[in-house]
Amino acid sequence: MMNNHRVAVRNLSFGYEKRMLFKDINLDMDSGFISIIGPNGSGKTTLIKLISGLLPMNTGTVEINGKDINEIMPNQRARLFTVISQKQSFPFPFTCMEMVSLGRYPYQRDLNS
Numbered sequence: 001m002m003n004n005h006r007v008a009v010r011n012l013s014f015g016y017e018k019r020m021l022f023k024d025i026n027l028d029m030d031s032g033f034i035s036i037i038g039p040n041g042s043g044k045t046t047l048i049k050l051i052s053g054l055l056p057m058n059t060g061t062v063e064i065n066g067k068d069i070n071e072i073m074p075n076q077r078a079r080l081f082t083v084i085s086q087k088q089s090f091p092f093p094f095t096c097m098e099m100v101s102l103g104r105y106p107y108q109r110d111l112n113s
Helices: 045-051 073-081 097-107
Strands: 006-018 019-030 059-064
Touching: 006 045, 019 045
Parallel strands: none
Antiparallel strands: 006 019, 006 059
């Protein structure tokens, strides 16, 4: 069963100190495989971090299914999407299957429940 999710980015602006990288970005994305392409250093990773809530934006909002991303608890957010960096390193020698299995972590029941 595939869940359909909608991501809406409204008036997103972001910069480091006095250098603005993004100003008034507006995007609408439906669920599925999303690609962002561009030259090195163009801000692709920064944009993904902003949309996923890993980096705070200066202004604007990101909504998933009409709900502000800042109002979605991290464990619930993890059930909606995953961000894997190209330069990911792990302190343990995980197999591919073990890495994929980590995606099930947000669905585990809390042992204290």
